[in-house]
Every structure is written in C-alpha cells, then in structure tokens.
Amino acid sequence: MFDSNQTSTAISRTGISRRRFAQGMAATPFALGAAAKGFRATRAQDKVKLVLLTHWGTQEQKEPLDAILAEYTAANPNVEIEHQTVAFDELLNRISTGQLGGDAPDIYHFYNLWLPDFAASELLSTPPEDVNADITASYAEGTVGGASFNGQAWGYPTEVNDYQLIYNKTMFQEAGIEAPPSTFAELREHAKALTKGSGDNLTQAGIMFLQGWDSGVVHPWTSLLWSNGGQYVADDYSAALFNEQPGIDTLQLQADIISDGSAILSLLEDADFESGRAAMTIMANWWGATLRASDLGIENVGVAPIPHGDGGTSTAVQYEWLWGVSNVSQNAEAAWAFLKWLNGPRDGAADASSPMGDFLTSALNAIPGRTSDQAAHTDVLGDPFVKPFVDAFASARSEPIIPGAQEIKTALQTQIESVWFGQKDAAEALNQAAEEANRILKEKMGS
Amino acid sequence: MGAMTATDRAIVRPGREHTRRRVNRRVLAGYGFVMPAVILLVFFALGPFLFTIWVSIHSWNMLTPVAEMPFEGLTNYRYLVNDDPLFRETFGNTIYFAVGNVGVSVVLALGVALILNGQVKLRAFWRAAFFMPYVTAPVAIAIVWRNILDSNWGMLNGLLDRVGLPQQPFLDSLEQAMPSVIGVAIWHGVGYYMIIFLAGLQAIPHDLYEAARLDGAGAWKLFWSITLPLLRPTLLFVIVVNTLASLQVFDLPFVLTDGGPVNETNTLVMYMYDTAFRFLRMGRATAMAVMLFAVIFVMTMIQLRLLREKE
Numbered sequence: 010m011f012d013s014n015q016t017s018t019a020i021s022r023t024g025i026s027r028r029r030f031a032q033g034m035a036a037t038p039f040a041l042g043a044a045a046k047g048f049r050a051t052r053a054q055d056k057v058k059l060v061l062l063t064h065w066g067t068q069e070q071k072e073p074l075d076a077i078l079a080e081y082t083a084a085n086p087n088v089e090i091e092h093q094t095v096a097f098d099e100l101l102n103r104i105s106t107g108q109l110g111g112d113a114p115d116i117y118h119f120y121n122l123w124l125p126d127f128a129a130s131e132l133l134s135t136p137p138e139d140v141n142a143d144i145t146a147s148y149a150e151g152t153v154g155g156a157s158f159n160g161q162a163w164g165y166p167t168e169v170n171d172y173q174l175i176y177n178k179t180m181f182q183e184a185g186i187e188a189p190p191s192t193f194a195e196l197r198e199h200a201k202a203l204t205k206g207s208g209d210n211l212t213q214a215g216i217m218f219l220q221g222w223d224s225g226v227v228h229p230w231t232s233l234l235w236s237n238g239g240q241y242v243a244d245d246y247s248a249a250l251f252n253e254q255p256g257i258d259t260l261q262l263q264a265d266i267i268s269d270g271s272a273i274l275s276l277l278e279d280a281d282f283e284s285g286r287a288a289m290t291i292m293a294n295w296w297g298a299t300l301r302a303s304d305l306g307i308e309n310v311g312v313a314p315i316p317h318g319d320g321g322t323s324t325a326v327q328y329e330w331l332w333g334v335s336n337v338s339q340n341a342e343a344a345w346a347f348l349k350w351l352n353g354p355r356d357g358a359a360d361a362s363s364p365m366g367d368f369l370t371s372a373l374n375a376i377p378g379r380t381s382d383q384a385a386h387t388d389v390l391g392d393p394f395v396k397p398f399v400d401a402f403a404s405a406r407s408e409p410i411i412p413g414a415q416e417i418k419t420a421l422q423t424q425i426e427s428v429w430f431g432q433k434d435a436a437e438a439l440n441q442a443a444e445e446a447n448r449i450l451k452e453k454m455g456s
Numbered sequence: 457m458g459a460m461t462a463t464d465r466a467i468v469r470p471g472r473e474h475t476r477r478r479v480n481r482r483v484l485a486g487y488g489f490v491m492p493a494v495i496l497l498v499f500f501a502l503g504p505f506l507f508t509i510w511v512s513i514h515s516w517n518m519l520t521p522v523a524e525m526p527f528e529g530l531t532n533y534r535y536l537v538n539d540d541p542l543f544r545e546t547f548g549n550t551i552y553f554a555v556g557n558v559g560v561s562v563v564l565a566l567g568v569a570l571i572l573n574g575q576v577k578l579r580a581f582w583r584a585a586f587f588m589p590y591v592t593a594p595v596a597i598a599i600v601w602r603n604i605l606d607s608n609w610g611m612l613n614g615l616l617d618r619v620g621l622p623q624q625p626f627l628d629s630l631e632q633a634m635p636s637v638i639g640v641a642i643w644h645g646v647g648y649y650m651i652i653f654l655a656g657l658q659a660i661p662h663d664l665y666e667a668a669r670l671d672g673a674g675a676w677k678l679f680w681s682i683t684l685p686l687l688r689p690t691l692l693f694v695i696v697v698n699t700l701a702s703l704q705v706f707d708l709p710f711v712l713t714d715g716g717p718v719n720e721t722n723t724l725v726m727y728m729y730d731t732a733f734r735f736l737r738m739g740r741a742t743a744m745a746v747m748l749f750a751v752i753f754v755m756t757m758i759q760l761r762l763l764r765e766k767e
Contacts, residue, residue, distance in 0.1 A: 102733060105518040126736055130519035209623045221716040274628065274717075279608060286608065416735045423542075426718045430630055448539075 057343045058089045062103065062114035065373075066094035073372040077364045081350060088343060108132060108337070115338040116348065118167065121329050124158045125412040125453070133163050134334040134341045140165075140349055152378045155329045155407030164333035165352040166378035168369055170293045171327035171398055171405045172232045174313045177305070180213065180288040189289075189313035191323075193237065193262050196289075196316040200271035203288035207270045214273035216266060217287035218429065221276050223415075224328075226422040228408065229291035232326045233259045237318030241409045242446070246454060249446035251421065252439035258318060260435035264428050274429060291315065294398035298374055301394075312397040327405040329378055354381055362386060376402075412453030413446075420445040512742040519736065532743035543744065545719055546727040549634065553709075553723060554702035556638040557645070562694055565646045566687075569653035570679075583654070587647035594644060598711035601640045602627065605712075627713050633720045637709050644708070645701075649694050656690030657683070692763040696756055703752050724748055 061078070065071055071094060078090045093114060095103045101123060107113040119127070127133050136144065144162045145153055156166045176189050184203050190196040200215025219225030231241060231251075239255030242248070250256075266272045275281040282290050283303035301307045314323035332352070334344040354361040359381065362370075366382030369375045370389045376399055377383060383390055383399060390399050411417065424442035427433045433441075512532055514525035536543045572583055589597065604611045605626040613623040626636045664682050673681065684691075706725040709715060715722030724744065732741035 101736075105736070108519055109521070126517060126519060130517060132519050221714050273608075275608075279606065281608065413735075416737075419730070419734070423719055426716070430718050432630070432718060 056087055056089055057340050058091065059116060059340055059344055059347060060091045060093060060114040061116045061118075062093050062095070062100075062107070063118040064095060064097040064100045065118075066096060070372050073368055077351070077368055080364070081347060085347075088347065090347070104132075108335075111337075113335045113337050115335055115340055115344045117333050117335065118330060119333060121155050121166075121331055121410055122408065122414045122418075124156075124163060124331075124410050125414060127333070128158045128161070128163060129412065129453075131336055134336045134338065134345075136162065136164065136334075137342075137345055140345050143349065143353065147380060148378050149380060149402055151327055151402065151405050151407050152329060155327065155410060156331045158410055164331040165348050165365075167330045167332060167352075167365055168373060168375040169327055169329040169378040169402065170295055170376065171325040171401050172228050172291055172293050172315065173325060173397055173401055174289060174315055175282070175292050175296070175300075176289045176311045176313065177282070177285065177287075178309050178311045180285075181311070184288075189311060190316045191314070192316055193233075193258075193318045197262065197266055197269070197271075200266050200289065201269050204269075204271040211270070211273065212286070214281070214287045215271035215289060217273050217275045217282050217290040218263065218267070219277055219290070219292075220274045220426055220429065223418050223422045225277060225292075226425050227418050228293070228326045228328070230259065230263070230421075230425055231408070232291060232315045232324065233262070233318075235324035235326070235406060236315045236321045238321040242411055242450075246411050246450055248450065249417070249443040251446075252436070252443035255318065255321070256439050257435045260425060260428055260439060262318075263425075264435060267429055294376060294395060295374075297394050307394055310394060312394055314397070314401060323401075323404065325401045325405040326408050327402060328408040352379060354385075360385060411450065413449035416449050417442075417446040420449075508742045508745055511738055512746050514739050516738040517736040518732075518738050525739070528739060532740045533747070535740065536743055536747065542719065542722075542727060543724075546722050546724045549720070549722055550703055550705070550724040552634060553638055553641070553705055554699055556635070557641045557702045557705075558695060558698045560638070561642045561646050561649060561698060562691070564642065565649035565694070566653050566691075568646065569650045569657060570683075572650070573654055573657045583651070586650050589644050589646075590648040592644075594707040595711050597640065597644055598708050601643075602712050605636055605640075628717060630717060630720050633713055633717060637712055637721050640712065641702075641705070641708055645698065649698065652694055653687070653690060656687045660686045688763060692759065695763065696759050699755060699759065700752060703748065703755070 063074070065074060071092065075092055078092055082088055082090055100119065104113075104117055104119065117133075141162060144156065144165060148156075148166055152166045152169055153162055155169070156162050156164055174189055180203055181187075181189070184199075186199055186202060190199045196216070203213065203215040204211070205213035219229070234241065234251060234256050237255040237259050239253060239259065240250040243250055263272075267274075273281055273287050275287070280303070281287045282292075283300060283305050285305060297307065300310050315325055317323045332348050334341050334348070338344055350364070352363050352365045354363055362382050362385035363377075363379060366377040366379060366385060369377045369382070370386045374389075376390060376395065377386070390396065408414075421442045424433070424438040428435050428438045432438075511525070513527065513529055515528050515532075516522070516525040568586055572579055572586075576582060603609070607613065607623070607625045607628040610626065612626070616623055625632060627633050660683065664686075665678055668678055668682060704725055705723050706729065709721045709723055710726055710729075713721040715726050725748070728741050728744045728748070731737050731744065
C-alpha cells in the first residue's frame with residue numbers, strides 16, 4: 010500500500026521540498042520522452058528508416074511491392090523501409106492525421122486531384138533537380154501535367170488511367186453496325202439502333218451512363234466536352250468554362266440520348282454493361298479487370314476513341330497517382346534517392362522497365378506512366394483491350410488539377426445528374442455548377 | 457498572514473489536526489475516485505465539443521497545424537445559412553427523413569407492441585422476428601435492401617411483376633428514393649421500439665383495465681384513457697431517442713444511395729462528412745455539427761416540454 014507518511018519522510022531525508030518533488034514527478038514523462046527521442050535519433054544516425062504509405066493493402070498487391078522494397082534494402086543496407094497501407098477511402102484521412110499528429114510517413118502514394126491542397130499546405134517536399142529533370146524527360150506531357158501544380162512537378166507519376174468508349178461487339182454485329190461511333194451524331198444514332206424495348210420493358214440500352222459516383226459521371230462527360238472543343242477551366246484557374254456552348258451541347262447530347270430512351274442510368278455495382286444490358290459506355294482502363302472476370306468475355310469487348318463533336322478531336326481525360334515525399338520527413342534525401350531507383354530503369358539500361366513498371370503491370374494490371382515502362386511492357390500493354398487506352402495517352406489531357414477540384418467535381422456531378430433526371434435544362438445546370446465552381450476557385454485562390 | 461512556525465504547529469491541538477487530516481484525506485479520496493470519470497469526460501466529450509466550436513470559427517483543412525488556422529469568426533455559419541443551397545437541401549432531407557421515420561415507426565411499433573402484448577399465437581416467435589432486424593448491422597441491411605430495391609434486378613420488382621403490378625424505380629427515382637430509405641429505416645428500427653413499448657405496457661397495472669371494464673369502457677376508451685396516458689414516459693423516450701438517431705442518420709442512406717439521385721437522399725451528416733473528409737473544409741463541417749447540435753437540443757427540449765408528465 011502507498012504510504013504518504015513514508016514518502017514524506019523519504020523526501021525530507023533527501024532534503025527535497027514537496028513542491029520540487031511534485032515538479033520532478035510531473036517532468037518525468039517529458040524527460041523520458043525526450044530521452045527516448047534522443048535514443049531514436051541516435052539509432053537513426055546508424056540506419057535511415059523510410060515509412061511508405063500506400064493504398065495497396067491486399068495480399069496480391071502488397072507482397073510484390075514488399076519484394077521490391079526488400080530488393081532495395083538488400084542493395085542499400087543502411088536503409089530500412091516500412092510499408093504502411095490503408096484502404097483508399099482512408100488514405101486522405103491517414104495522411105492528414107499523420108501530418109497533424111507528427112507521425113507523417115516519409116513517402117506518400119496519392120491521387121493527383123489532392124495535389125493543390127497538398128501543395129498549398131506545404132505538405133510535400135519539392136523534388137531535387139535531378140528528379141525533376143528525370144520526371145520531365147521520362148513521361149508524356151499530359152502525365153507530367155497531371156503530377157504538376159503551379160508549374161511544379163511534385164513527384165513521380167505511377168499508375169495512369171484514361172477513358173475510352175467501350176462497346177459490346179456482339180450487340181453491334183446483331184444491330185448491323187460495323188464500326189463504333191466516332192462523332193456525337195453517330196453516338197446518338199448508334200445508341201438508338203442498339204436499344205431494345207422501352208420503359209419498364211427495356212431489355213437492352215444503347216448506352217450506359219454511370220450515376221452516383223463523381224468520377225463515373227464527370228470524367229466521361231469531360232472527355233466528351235474536350236472532344237467537342239470545350240474547356241473545363243481557364244488556364245489561370247480564374248473561372249470555370251465548362252458552361253460555355255460546347256459544354257451545353259455536350260450535356261444536351263446526353264439529355265437527348267436519355268430522352269430517346271436509348272440510355273440506362275446505372276450504378277457501377279449494377280453491372281449493367283457486364284451482364285449485357287447495355288451496348289456502350291465510357292469508362293477507364295482499370296475496369297478491364299472487371300470485364301475479364303465477367304461472363305461477357307473480354308474478347309467480346311471493343312475499345313474505341315471518345316466520339317467527338319463538330320470541329321473537335323477525340324480527347325480522353327486521364328488521371329494518375331504519384332509518389333511524393335513529405336515536407337517534414339527527416340530523410341527526404343534518402344526518400345528521393347529511393348524513389349528515383351524505384352521509378353528508374355533497372356541497371357540504368359534506358360529500355361529496361363523500372364521496378365515500379367514491373368509492379369504496376371504484373372500486380373495491378375495498370376498502365377505505367379513512364380514511357381520507357383510502356384515500351385518495355387508491350388506484351389501486357391499490347392493486349393487488344395489495353396492498347397487503345399495506351400495509344401490515347403498521346404492526345405489525352407489530365408483531369409484539371411485545380412484548387413478545390415474535388416468539390417467542383419462533386420458540384421458538377423450533381424448538376425449533370427439533375428439534367429439526366431429532367432430537373433433542369435443543360436444551360437441552367439451548367440451555369441449553376443459554374444457559379445459554384447467560381448466561388449470555390451475564388452476562395453481557394455484567395456487563401 | 458505569516459507562515460506557521462514549527463513551534464506554532466506543535467501547539468495546535470492534536471485532535472483537531474487529526475480530524476482535519478482525516479477530512480482532507482476523505483476529500484482527496486473522493487476526488488481520486490471521481491477523477492478517472494472527469495478525465496474521460498474532459499478528454500472524450502467536453503474537450504472535443506469545445507474544440508469543435510473552436511474549429512467552427514476558423515478555416516482549417518486538417519493538413520496545416522491547428523495553431524495556424526486562420527480565424528474566420530462567424531463566416532462559416534453565415535455561409536451555411538445564406539449561401540449554401542446544399543446545406544438547406546440536406547437539412548430539409550434530414551427533417552423529411554426524421555418526420556417520416558419517427559412518425560411511422562412510433563405508430564407501427566406501438567401497434568405491434570399492443571398486438572403482441574395480448575394473447576397471440578407464437579408470441580415469443582413474433583417478438584423475436586420483429587426484433588431481429590435491429591440486431592443486424594445497418595450497413596449489412598443496407599446492402600441487402602439495395603439489392604432488393606434495385607430497379608432493374610431487384611427482388612421486389614420481380615415480385616411486383618409476378619402479381620401483374622408495374623415495376624418501380626425505387627432508389628433510382630427522385631420521388632421514391634427517400635421514402636424507400638425511410639421504409640428500410642422503419643423496418644430496421646421498429647422491433648427495438650416495440651420492445652420498449654412492450655416493457656412500458658407490462659408496467660401498467662392490470663387492475664386499472666379491470667376497473668374500467670367494469671365501468672363499461674371499450675377497447676378504444678381503455679387505450680385512450682389508460683394505456684396512452686400511462687405510456688407517456690415510454691412514448692417520450694421512444695420519440696426523443698428516435699428523433700436523435702434520425703437527425704444524425706448516416707449509414708443507411710450512405711450505403712443505400714450515397715445521397716443520390718441528385719442529392720435527394722443526401723442527409724446533413726453525410727454532407728458534413730463530405731465537407732470534412734472529401735473537401736477538407738473542417739471549419740465549415742464543424743459549423744454544421746454545431747448547428748445540428750443546436751437543432752437537436754432545441755427539438756429535444758420541445759419534445760420533453762410537450763410530453764412530460766403534468767405536475
């Protein structure tokens with residue numbers, strides 16, 4: 010049992026006052042903490058520890074990447090790498106809480122739409138000159154643009170995705186249509202010709218528009234907008250431009266197809282395309298894994314460029330992920346050295362794949378952003394389903410990396426859907442979305 | 457006043473000193489026992505609450521240190537009230553959900569409780585059957601119901617088709633989405649409120665009914681004059697608890713519709729979540745939380761005032 014008298018006696022014997030004793034007791038945890046920190050710092054001088062945060066948490070994804078990390082640490086015994094993973098939905102929260110709690114990982118793998126917020130909050134370290142030069146020289150212009158904000162590339166692009174028209178070959182054959190639509194007019198005509206039934210008895214829709222998911226709504230629409238000669242936002246981010254005439258015409262095209270009874274509005278989970286209820290849709294390359302696993306059969310799926318409007322040229326939206334280094338990392342130099350190795354050709358051979366290229370193509374079935382990786386993996390990327398997506402990168406443009414991008418995208422999704430559901434006309438909806446976007450841009454640019 | 461010297465201390469009567477020490481120790485022990493609860497309350501309830509209010513008058517994206525949050529005053533509140541149509545829409549949706557859910561589920565739960573409080577065959581089975589949905593996780597329920605209500609493939613439409621009725625769009629319809637979500641919420645919660653009503657009904661003395669029957673009271677009179685007045689505290693509890701839960705609804709619409717179509721089922725807490733964790737506007741999201749707290753507080757006070765026992 011604790012005896013306060015004994016303690017008092019012990020204190021008086023040592024000549025320490027009660028106040029001093031209490032102060033000492035209160036300071037003990039801090040002193041121990043400081044000592045522990047000093048101990049870690051001492052160890053850190055011996056070995057550099059890098060903490061890596063990704064959303065590749067499944068066994069099929071984590072194990073191959075861990076093997077690559079082990080390859081690096083074996084060649085660099087002074088480096089230790091800890092690979093932390095969280096689900097995609099939790100990634101942004103983990104980054105923000107880690108930053109606030111002083112437990113930030115050294116290296117992040119993140120969605121490029123978050124770049125403006127990260128850059129504005131000084132979350133990321135600027136790449137050193139050699140890394141910057143490597144990024145600029147080794148990736149397509151659109152891909153470098155997707156990893157840049159305010160003219161600065163912030164990290165190594167990894168997985169890149171773009172959108173194309175995906176169609177059911179058998180349905181096209183049955184309808185006697187020889188080629189996929191290449192213009193807006195053909196898109197509407199083909200959708201009509203491919204539709205079977207109507208209303209409650211619709212058994213086959215000409216085209217599936219994804220609803221209820223911001224990227225599923227906005228990315229295909231933006232691809233059509235750009236292919237109609239329109240713009241999303243001004244180059245200086247001062248105002249939204251998607252509500253100009255090309256945007257209104259693009260949304261009107263979708264509204265017309267819906268009012269023709271040729272479209273089905275579907276959630277991604279509804280699997281309407283995979284189960285043969287829709288003949289066309291506009292979707293990203295990563296969806297190929299789902300199509301391969303479906304009863305539809307990947308050989309029955311065709312891929313074609315985004316149809317264009319009068320005077321426009323087919324332009325796909327692309328988005329990407331990138332590696333960045335935390336601005337508060339104590340080991341930023343080691344982190345960039347590791348990332349340069351991870352994303353550079355093996356053994357310095359210019360035509361060899363990078364370790365990251367190997368990982369992306371084998372473990373994720375994804376398209377690597379580095380052009381030398383794309384050339385080194387033609388066996389995988391030459392697949393009939395994948396190749397059109399790879400080819401489209403030559404003219405693809407990055408999803409606008411603008412301040413408040415996520416918020417603007419959500420506002421635009423809501424307004425596009427309001428037209429699909431007949432609540433508003435195209436001009437009214439896009440003007441409302443633009444008003445919201447301009448307010449967000451003004452706020453973010455002003456802050 | 458000067459400090460006591462050692463001599464002064466020696467001449468203080470030992471009995472009084474001893475009593476004072478005992479009292480001090482008892483006081484300290486009391487504080488010691490209360491302290492863990494106080495610490496938990498401060499760290500996990502009062503602290504976060506005060507921090508929420510503090511953040512709501514700042515602009516913060518959770519990526520910059522708390523100490524560097526720019527002060528905004530009441531800007532977040534003014535924006536939500538004057539300039540944010542989605543806040544008004546989601547607030548309206550939340551009230552719609554709460555009124556629908558509380559209104560129907562209270563009446564339904566009371567009705568089921570009245571039936572199952574009488575002599576019914578397989579009474580225990582029916583009670584368990586009604587309670588069963590409540591013990592299932594709302595997310596699991598939402599996933600199952602999303603499939604049942606699917607406009608293209610759903611079981612319910614298959615059933616309607618078989619009996620010759622027209623198929624319905626349910627969750628894909630601007631008009632039917634919210635009623636569908638409310639329907640699922642009622643199905644989920646009615647068993648729980650039924651059990652509470654059953655407990656309330658069984659606490660009513662049986663001799664009151666016998667006396668009333670001797671005076672010629674019918675079933676309706678018994679319900680109106682005995683059951684309902686004596687069930688008032690239970691009714692109050694059910695309405696208050698159900699209202700609190702309804703105003704904070706998140707999981708069911710999040711999984712069933714993700715707020716769609718076109719924000720028709722987007723609730724205030726879902727919008728708060730998006731604002732905080734997708735748009736990184738923590739100041740605005742916490743302002744919503746404070747406003748929701750105020751609404752819940754006022755509504756609970758009104759309900760307590762209206763339904764409390766008359767003195």
